[in-house]
Amino acid sequence: MADRQITNNILMIRPVQFRMNEQTAVNNYFQEDINLRNAAINERAQKEFDSFVEKLREKGVNVIVENDDEKGDTPDSVFPNNWVSFHESGNVAIYPMFAENRRKERREEIFMRLESEGFYIENIIDYTSAENEGFFLEGTGSVLMDRVNERAYCALSPRADEELFIEFCEDFEYTPVIFTANQTVEGKRMPIYHTNVMMCLAENFCVICLESIDDLKERKNVAKHLKATGKEIIEISEAQMHQFAGNMLQVLGSNNTRLLVMSAAAHKSLNKSQIDRIEKHCEIVSSNLETIETCGGGSARCMMAEVFLPKK
Structure with a gap:
């Protein structure tokens, strides 16, 4: 059993050729094209990245920044949580990815960098x-x-295969909580591509778009597991989810300060009551x-x- 749900150590990858990835756009309905040259898009993304890292470091978060490799065409490398997860046991999991060009994001150097920072990788x-069979499970996405409570939540989608998720839960000793979450795309209900877009699991609370779980039995089951583990449920709407209000992460800052990290758009979409409920538990960044x-x-x-690996 893990001792902690949140960590002070975060790995981030600075983009070198960020742009809209046409290979992921087929089932990520949050992506939009903007009318700019790729170089200009990448430059803007780098500025946003650097300013984000600076804010986290000012709050005392230990951010380990690794530059993306310029050799591969990896427009989504800024999202490393999809290909790897790091665990307190010293285990590292590497995940199968839906888009072929995202598979190039998996790099040995990242592990070497973490070891050089004093972390220990056991296994x-x-x-x-599973990619060869066309099955995917995209990390903590x-x-x-x-x-701490040894449960894992997964919204099934073309990027989250049920059998693979169950295999992961067996390997890491989690109780699986499985459901489908949908969003409305051109009048149709379509699966949300990643669980972490509609749900954020913190130590004592969960920000979640329950209305995206169309099956009422599944919705009730997810809420039941959250309540059973003592989590306060803070609901967001589908419109707020589209502003990335579900895509947040609780981390530790200096002096063990609890921080809930989100984008400016997500923050702006929250109402006063939601902000008050979050701020009972932690500071918003x-x-x-x-x-x-x-x-x-x-x-x-x-x-x-998140890097939960033990220190050497």
């Missing part, structure tokens, strides 16, 4: 062979781990991520890979 559990959100279809949470 690498590699699920990537697909899987939300309640590390937000940063403008407009270009990254619009072109990448992901936000603050996707940009942070």
Whole structure:
């Protein structure tokens, strides 16, 4: 059983060729094209990234920044949480990715960098062979781990395969909580591509778009698991979810200060009552991520890979 749900150590990848990824746009309905040259988009994304990192460091978060590799075409490398997760046991999981160009984001150097920062890696559990069969599970985008209560939540989608999720839960000893979350796209209900877009799991609370879980039995089951583990449920609407209000991450700042990290758009979308309820538990830190959100279809949470590894 893990001792902690949140960490002070965050890995982030600084983009070098960020743009809208046409390979992910087929089922990420949050992505939009903006009428700018790719170089200009990348430059804006880098500015947003640097300013975000600076805000986190000012709050005492230990942000380990690794530059993206210029050799591969990796427009989404700024979202490392989809290909890797780091665990207190010293285990590292590597995940199968839906978009072929995202598979190039998986790099050995990242592990070497973490070891050079004093972290210990015991074992690498590699699920990537599932890509050959066309099955995917995109890291902590697909899987939300309640590390302390040993439960894992997963909204099934083309990027989150049920059998693969169950295999992950068996390997890491989590009780699986499985459901489908949808959003309205041109009048149709379509699966939300990642669980962490509609749900943020913190130590004592959960920000969640329950209305996206159309099946009432499934919705009740998710709420039941959250309540059973003592989490206060803070509901957001589908419109707020579209402003990335579900894509947040609780982290530790200096002196063990609890912080809830989100984008400026997510922060702005919250009403006073939601903000008051969050601020009972922790301080809100937000940063403008407009270009990254619009072109990448992901936000603050996707940009942070939590490092729970033990220190040597």
